[in-house]
Amino acid sequence: MAKSPMTKAQLVTALSEKMDTDKKSAGAALEAVVAIITDEVSSGGAVTLPGVGKIYCRERPERMVRNPATGEQIKKEADKVVKMTIAKALKDSVNG
Known part of the structure; x- marks a missing residue:
C-alpha cells in the first residue's frame, strides 16, 4: 500500500531537524x-x-473538448x- 504524502507540518519538522533550527x-x-x-x-519564468x-x-x-456527461x-x-520535469538524479534514486 502507498504511503500517505508528507504534510506541511511534517515537512517543516523534517526541515528544522536538517537545518538544526527551530520550527518557526x-x-x-x-x-x-x-x-x-x-x-x-506565475510571471512566465x-x-x-x-x-x-x-x-x-x-x-x-x-x-x-468533450463534456463527459452529455x-x-x-x-x-x-x-x-x-x-514539473523531474530531475534524473531523483528518478535514479527512486528506481535504484
Whole structure:
C-alpha cells in the first residue's frame, strides 16, 4: 500500500531537524521558497530545484473538448498550466 504524502507540518519538522533550527525558522524558510517559486512561475519564468526538477508554466492552445456527461463538443479557451520535469538524479534514486 502507498504511503500517505508528507504534510506541511511534517515537512517543516523534517526541515528544522536538517537545518538544526527551530520550527518557526524552518516554516518561514519554506514559505519564502514557495513564494519565490510562485512569483517566478506565475510571471512566465521557470525554477530549477537542483536534484528535484524544474517547475515551469506552459501555455495550452485553444482546443475542442468533450463534456463527459452529455458527450457535447465544446471549445475550451487557451490557458496556462504549471508543469514539473523531474530531475534524473531523483528518478535514479527512486528506481535504484
